[in-house]
Amino acid sequence: MNRATKVGFKMTRRSATLFGILLLFATTAVADERYMLQYDAPAKDNLLMKRKGKANGLGYIQTALPMGNGRLGAMFSGGIDTEHLLINDITMWMNAKRGMDEVSQSGTRKVDPDDFSTVRKAYRDGKYGTKPGSMESLSTKYLSSTEPLGNYAPFSDLLISTGHDPAAVRDYRRSLDSRTGLGTVTYSIGDGGFKREFFCSYPHDVVVARYTAANAALNLTIQTTTKHKGSHVAAADNRIVLNGKAMMVQDDIEFMQIVQVDAGDADVATQEDGAIKISNASDVTIYLAGYCDYLPVYPSFKGRDYKADCEKTVSAAAKIGFDSLKEYHVVDVSTAMNRCQLELDFQPSGLTTDKLVSSDGSLELENLYFNYSRYLQLSCSRGAPVPSNLQGLWNADLKPAWNCDYHTDINVQMNYWMVDPANLSESFYPFAQWTKKLAKSGTHTARETFGVKKGWSVGLNGNVFGFTAQNVHGRRNQQGGHWLCQNLFDHYAFTQDRTYLEEIYPTLKGAAEFFVEYLAPWKDGSLVVYPTWSPENTYLSKQHSKLNKQTYGASWDQQLVLNLFTDCIEASTVLGRDEAFRKSLQDMIPKLCPQKIGQHGQLQEWPEDWDNPKDKHRHISHLIALHPGRDISPLTTKELYEAALVTMKHRGDESTGWSTGWKTCFWARLHNGDRAHKIYQFLTSKRAYPNLFDFHPPFQIDGNFGGAAGVCEMLLQSHLRSTDRHAETVSEAAYVAYQRDPQTPKNFVPLVPPEKLADAPYILHLLPALPSAWPDGKIKGLKARGGFEVDLRWAGGRLSQATVRTTTGGVFRLLADNELSPNITLAKGQSYQWSH
Template sequence: MNFKALTTTFVLTMGMATVAAADQRYVLQYDSPANDASLTNKGKGRKPSKFGYIQTALPLGNGRLGAMFSGGVDTEHLLINDITLWMNAKRGADPVTQSGSRTSGSKDLETVRQVYRDGKYGTKPDSMESLSTKYLSSTEPLGNYAPFTDVLISTGHDPKTVSDYRRTLNARTGLGTVVYAIGNTTFTREFFCSHPHDVLVARYTASDASLNLTIKATTKHKLGQPKAAGDRIVLTGQAKMVQDDIQFMQIVQVDAGDAAVTPQADGSLLIAGADEVTMLVAGYTDYLPVFPAFKGRDYESDCNKTISQAATLGYDALKKSHVDDVSGLMDRCRLELDFEPAGLTTDQLVTTGGSQELENLYFNYSRYLQLSCSRGAPVPSNLQGLWNADLKPMWNCDYHTDINVQMNYWMVDPANLSESFRPFVNWTKILAQSGAHTARETFGVDQGWSMGLNGNVYGFTAQNVHGRRNQQAGHWLCQNLFDHYAFNQDKEYLEEIYPVLKGAAEFFVEYLAPWKDGSLVVYPTWSPENAYLVAQHGKLNKQAYGASWDQQLLLNLFTDCIEASAVLNRDEDFRKTLQNLIPKLCPQKIGQYGQLQEWPEDWDNPKDTHRHISHLIALHPGRDISPLVTKELYQAALVTMEHRGDESTGWSTGWKTCFWARLHNGDKAHQIYRFLTAKRAYANLFDFHPPFQIDGNFGGAAGVCEMLLQSHLRSVDASASTIGEAAYVAYQQDPSMKNHYTPIVPTETLADAPYILHLLPALPSAWPSGHVKGLRARGGFEVDISWDGGKLTAAKVRSTGGGTFRLFAEGVLSDNIELQQGQSHTWLESNK
C-alpha cells in the first residue's frame, strides 16, 4: 500500500466517532476511562486493570505546567503538576550548605584514595564503598518532586448509562477529548495546556441537554485551603521543606455563560443548567532559579495576571494559539511509515506484540511528551518528565545523572525540538555555580565544578549517600551541552556554555590522579550501578577506579573544550593543558573475551546482563566508536552487546536501540525498539518502569532518529574518497600493547571539519517503505529522507545557517557540499 495515499484515503470508524488515517500517526485513543482507584470510575464493564491512574490517564503539558485527564464519566480527575514544586529539601542556606557538599571531604580524599590503591574491595568498614560513603557523601537532604493539585469535576452521570465512549489525545495538536452518549445526548470535553498563555483549559459541552457540574480543587499538601468566590476557586498552600517551605497558588476560573455558578462552603463551585462550561487553571510556586535562595517569584500576582489575560482572550483564541503552537513544532519532523491501520484502540495496539503503526505512533508521541515537559521552564524534565501523583515518588522523581536526565535530551535536536533543550542549559549553569563549592569542599579542587549522582531543583551537587554511590557527572552533562551546539552552530550559545564546559574540564584537570601504570584516571568512581568480582566481594562491590565510561567522557569533554576554545579564539594556554593531558589518560582496552572492558582491570563477566552499559558511551551518545572507522573497537562493542542481551528496563531498552543503530544493525535495533513499544509501554504509552520513567520514551525516539540518520562523524580529509580515510579518529592502537587504544589529541582544525551525514545507516527490513521529514543533523542541517523496497530513493538537505557537509549514502561518500543559509541539496536515486 502506498503510504502517501494512506494519509488521505482511510477512515477508521469507531462507535460514534471517526479518526482520519492522517491522524493514526498521532492519536492515542481508548474506549473507556482511565483507571483511578481514588474514584468510582472502573471502566465500562471491563475488569479493573492492574495499572492505575498514572499508567492509563493521558498527559498534557506546556513545559512547566502539566496535567493528566482521566476521562471519568461521573468524575473527571485532573492531576496538576508544576515542575518547580520540590519538597523535603533546603533552600536559602549558605552556598556551601545549599550545594549539599561534605565540607570535610577534601582532607579525607587521600584516605579514601589509598584504600582504592590498596584494593580494598567489598563492603567492609575499611572498603572503598564504606570509606567513600563515610568521608565524601553528603548528609544534606535531596528532597523529591511532588504533585501540585487535583481538580475534580463531577457530572452526576451514571457510567452504566453511557454508550459510544471515546477518549483521545492528539499528539499533533495537543488536544485531549472525551466524548460519550447518554441516550440521544452527546457530551464532549476538550482539554489542552497552553504554552503561549500558560494555562490549562477545559471545555464541557452537550448536545440538546444542560450541564450540571461540581468543580473542586484539592491538594495533597496539608496546608492547602481552597476558597470559592464568584466564578473562581483560589487554592493557596505550602509544600513542606526542611528549610523554607514552598508557597504556591492555583486559580480555577469558570465561564458558564448565563448559567448559575454558586460557590459552596467547602470551596467548590456548583454549576447548574449550563449549555457550555469553560474552565481555566493557572498555578505557580514562589520558586526562582537563583542560587542559593531559589525563591522570589511573585506567584500570587502572576497567577491572577495569567488567569485574567486568558479569560479576556476566551476559549476560541486560546485554542487557536495553542494548536498553532504545538502543531507548528510537531510538523517540523514527521515520520511516515507505510502501514495499514489496524482499527484498534491504543491499549489494544500495545497488546498485539508490536506493529509499524504502534512504532510510528510511539515516536511521534515521544516528541509530544518532550515539548510538553521541557519548554520555557527553569528546570529540566525529571525521571517522570512532568507528571507525578505521589508525595513520595520512586527514586524521588529526581535528576539521575548516571544516564537518565541526559537521555531525556538525546532526541531533542535530532527530532527537531531544540527549544526543549533550554531548561537543561539553565539547570546546568546553576549546577556549575553550586558545584564549585562541592569541588572545593569535598575534593579540595580549587578550579571548576563537580556534580554527583543525584540532583534537584535547589542546586544539590554533592555526592549523595543514596545507594552508596560515588561518581562524577560534569563530563556527561557537558556532552549534552556541546552536542546541542554541534547541531545548531550557534556561537552565541557556545559563548554562554563555554564557562560551564571549561569549569567541568578544570575540575578534572586537578582531580585526575595517576594509577599504578602511570596513566591518569578518575577515582573514586564506579561504572554506574554495575558490580564486579561479585563472587569474591558481593553484589555491592561497585566502587572502582578509571571506569571506562569516565575515561571516554573525559576525552569527549577535553576535545569539546579544545574545539570551543578554538572557535571562540580564547584560552590558548588552557587548550594546551588539555592537549598535553589527553595522551596520559587511561586507554580503552579489549579484554579476554574480545569485549570492551568496563574497567581498567579485565573483570568483565560474559554472563553479566546488567542494564547499564556505560562503557559503550563512546559508541552512543558519544562519537568515538564506529563500524566505519574503528574496526577493532567496533568488534569489541559487538561482543559486549551480545553479552548483555536484549531484554531490560524501558530506558535501557531505549539505549540498546541507539547502540544497535550506531552498530549499523537495523534489524537488531528494530527488534529492541519493537520490544520497547510493545513490552515496555503502559496503556498510555508511558515507559514501563514502575511506576514509570519517561527516559525510555525519549531514548526510543532517539533510537529511531539514529536508525534513519547519523551525523556524529567528521571529515578531516576533504580529498579522501572513503569514509574510513576521511573520518576523524579519536583512539589509536598502542603498538606495544595491541589490545590497548590510547586517546588521540585533536588538532585545532577539527573545529572546521565538516560533519558527515549518513543516510539510512540502520534501516530495518521491517520498514521497507517510508518517509521522514525534518530530522536535524550536526552542522546545522535539516534532512528529509524517502525510501522504498528497503533502498534510499531521495533525500533533501537544507542549511539553517550556512555550512559544509559530506553525504554518505548507499556506501558512497560525496565531496564537500557547501550551502548558504536557506539553500538545499537533493540526492536522488536516479542521479547516483
C-alpha cells in the same frame, strides 16, 4: 544513477506564518492515526479509588493522558461521573532545603584533605567489598552528604463531577491528538451528546477545559484539592482559589492555583467547601493557572510573585476566551510537531491504543510511539528553568519512586538525546539553564569535598535547588559533569549557535578544569578518575558481594573525559580564547588511561579484566563512546567496534524501559537495523503502558525519549567528521579519537584532536541502520549536526530521495548508498537534493 542538485529558497516571516497556518488546516482537518491516542473507556483512576480502598493494578499515571507546556502539566482521566485532572508544576519540590549560604546550599560535605587521601589510598590498595576500610565504606564515611535531596511533588487535583451514570453511556471515546495537543472525550446518554476538550497552553500558560452538551444540560460540580497539608480552598465570583505550602526541611514552598469558570447564563453557586456547582448549562469553560514561589536564583531559589502571576494569567486567559486560546495553542504545538514527521507504510488497524500495545507490536504502534515521544518532549521541557525529571512532568505522589529527581548517570541525559535530532531544539533550554546552576553550586562541592580549587563537580542525584553533593551511599556515582557537558556541546553541534556556545563555554571549561586537577596517576602511570564506579554495575561479586561497585578508571569516565577535553579544545578554538588552557588539555589527553579489549574479546568496563560474559546488567556505560558519544564506529574503529559487539551480545536484548531505549541506539550505531528494530519493537509493545508511558517499572519517561532517539539513529547519523576533504572513504576521511597502542595491541590510547577538527564538516550518513521491517517510508525534518535538516524517502529498503536544508549555511559530506560525497557547501536558505 544518483542525481544531486542544489536549490535556493527564500521565504519571508509573514509568508512562512501564512504557510504554517494553511498547512495546519490541511493537516489537522482529518485525524491522523500516526498521532492519535484513542480509547473506548476512561482511565483507571486508582487515585480516586484509593479513597475507597479499592486501588490495584494499573492506575491513573499509566492510563490517563498527559498535556503540558514545559512548566505546567496536566493529565485527564476521561472519567464519566468524575473527570480528574492531575496538575503539576515542574519547579514544585518538597523535603529539601533552600535559602542557605552558598556553600551549604550545594549540600556538600567539607572533607579534610587527609580523609580524602585515606579514601584514595583504599582504592590504590585494592580494598574491595563493603567491610570497614573498604573503598565503599570509606567513601560513605568521608565523602557522602547527609543533607536532604528532597523530591518532586504534585501540585493539585481538579475534580469535575457530572452526575452521569457510566452504565447509561454509549459511544464513549477518549483521545489525545499529539499533533495538536488537544485532548477530547465524547459520549452519548439517551438523546444527549456530551463533549469535553482539554489543552495546556504554552503561549498563555494555562490549562483549559471546555464542556459542551447537545440535547442535554450540564450539571457540574467543580472542586480542587491538594495532597499538601495546611492548604486552604475558597470559592467566590466564579472562582476557586487554592493557597498551599509544600513542606521543606527549610523554607516551605508556597503556591497558588486559581480556577476561573465561565458557564454563560447557567446557574452558578459557590459552596462552603470551596466547590462551584453549575446547573442547566450547555457550555462551560474552565481556566486554570498555578504557580509556586520558586525562582532559579542561587542560593535562595525563591522570589516569584506567584499570586500576582496567577491572577494576571487566569484573567488574561478568561478575557481571550476558549476559541482564541485553542487557536493559539494548536498553531503553537502543530508548528513544532509538523517540523519532523515519521510516516511508515502501514494500514491503520482501527484498534484503540491500549489494544495496539497489547497486540505484540506493529508498524502502526512504532510510528505512533515516535511521534508521541516528540509530543511528550515538547510538553515537559520548554521555557522552564529546570529540565524534565524521571517522570518528565507528571507525578501524583508525595513520595515518588527514586524521588522523581535528576539522575546524572544516564537518566536526565537520555531525556535530551532526541531533542535536536527530532527537531525540537527549543526543548533543550531548561537543561542548559539547570546545568549552569549546577556549575555554580558544584564549585563548592569540588573545593570542599575533593579539594579541587578550579572547576565544578556534581554527584549522582540532583534537585531544583542546586544540590551537587555526593549521594548518601559511597558506591554511587561521584562525578557527572562530563556527561552533562556532552549534552551541552552536542546541542551546539546541531544548532551551530555561537551565542549559545559563548553562554555554555564557562560551564564546559569548569567541568574540564575539575578533571584536570582531579585526575590522578594509577600504578601504570596513566591518569584515571577515582573514586568512581561504573553505573550501576558490580564486579567480582562472588568474592566481594553485589555491592562491590567502587572502582578507579572506569571506562565510561575515561571516555567522557576525552570527550569533554576534545569539546573544550574545539570550543576554545571556535571562540578564540584560552589558548594556554587548550594546550594543557592537549598535553593531558595522551596520558589518559587507554580503552582495553579483554579476554573475551569485549570492551572492558574497568581497567582490570573483570567483565563477566554472563552479566546482563541494564547499564552498559562503558559503551558511551559508541552512543551517545562518537568515538567508536563500524566505519572508523574496527577493533573497538568488534569489541562493542561482543559486549552487546553478552548483555542481551531485554531490559528495563530506558535500557531498552539505549540498546536501540547502540544497535543503530552498530549499523544493525534489524537488531535495533527488534529492541524498539520490544520497547513499544512490552515496555509501554496503555498511555504509552515508558514501563521501567514503574513509569520513567527516559525510555520514551531513548526509543525516539533510537529511531533517529536508525535513519540518520551525523556524529562523524571529515578531517581529510580529499579522502574518498569514511575510514580515511573521518577523525578518529583512539588508536592501537603498538606496545600493547589490545589497548587503545586517546589521541589529541587536530586544530582543523573545529572546522571539519560533519558526515551525514543516510539510512545507516534501516530495518528490513520498514521497507517503505519517509521522514521529514530530522536534524543533523552542522546545522542541517534532512528529509528522507525510501522504497524497497533503499534510499530513493533525500533533501538537505540549512538555515545557517555550512559544509557537509553525504554518505548515501555507501558512497561518500565530496564537501558540499550550502549558503543560508539553500537546499541540496539527492535522488536514486
